[in-house]
Amino acid sequence: MPFPMDAKAILKDHIAKIVSLTDEQFDYVFSHFKQQSYKKGQAIISEGDKVDCEYFVLEGCLKSFYINDEVKMFILQFAMPTWWASDYNALYNGGRATISVDCITDSQVLCLNSADREKLCNEIHPVEHFFRWRTNKGYVAAQKRLLSFMNNDARHRYEELMALYPALYNIVPKQLIAAYLGVSRETLSRLYNS
Amino acid sequence: MPFPMDAKAILKDHIAKIVSLTDEQFDYVFSHFKQQSYKKGQAIISEGDKVDCEYFVLEGCLKSFYINDEVKMFILQFAMPTWWASDYNALYNGGRATISVDCITDSQVLCLNSADREKLCNEIHPVEHFFRWRTNKGYVAAQKRLLSFMNNDARHRYEELMALYPALYNIVPKQLIAAYLGVSRETLSRLYNS
């Protein structure tokens, strides 16, 4: 995707699905976002970083992940366009990142500072409503995934994931899918060849 | 615990930790809550119910759980005093309950209708802020638990749970702990006797 893209329109649409802002309000909100480009493989948040932004994906695909002591990676989230990503624990509690975020493909993001988000939430009630809605969606999704983890085996979770985001199949290497499902890549491979 | 208890003071404290409301505002907010008593084992939300309330625990202990086709139970959350519980998926998306909620011990709760919550969020900006904060906490906690599920074995998760809520050990039967950790009760038993 060589060039521009109306970041503003994309964000505006996204927000308008939930709350209505006047044009001035939206312009003001938008002025707090910074657009950034990243290349495939590039890190956005690395373990140990101070985290003060969250990222809205315009284009491309990010992953947020954790790497344990045995250097095994676990993927918390794939972030596709109009999704948000960050280390929300560090972002809200002010610690250093334990969750990393990087780019699976070349990506365009809008980045919003946490202090700015709080300011906007304070100044414009509908913005606060929007962020409550968004977090709520994330919460419900996380609970669903947790349940699926406890209840379903890896094959079932694999099919669930593919049904939900068919696009992933072509974009992300299978080992990342395995890291999302919480199984070894060998196990995943055996799963869908039988 | 034979008798009263200042429900109002408990909720007021809880909210005041996050946002400040005037006394009139809080009185108004509080007027939308209904206090209810439940006995040990009693159901608050059952699978298939229409869900239109969420519950703030004043006293006692609830669990929210899912039961699968093989009648195996998985616990999403133990709700202790000042925690909130409901089937948030059904509550926000308007479906029937797939998650049930019941009482592990005799309990006192304050119940808030979803329509009322939205009304209050609309009318009083700080209330919306409060609920955003609360949901955010839940979101971060759910992500942490998800990671722990992928990364740690059952023993580790058991120790984590006990470190976080030592009170549970004396209150809830071990099989419920197992249902929370996502292991069989036999495995849990073997875990902490070695």
Added chain:
DNA sequence: CGCGCGATTGAGTAATTTCAAATCTAGTGG
């Protein structure tokens, strides 16, 4: 053509589950 990364396959091992049986514990009624 051959390198390198990702994906697959095989074999042995470790962890968890299931099913069944034995044990423990708190509360009840005599």
Added chain:
DNA sequence: CCACTAGATTTGAAATTACTCAATCGCGCG
């Protein structure tokens, strides 16, 4: 105070499942 019962917990043994490690395969790109 004791016997009894229901529910909870523990233990054993076999079966299942996923893991690791190692080797092989397949394919795109220089």
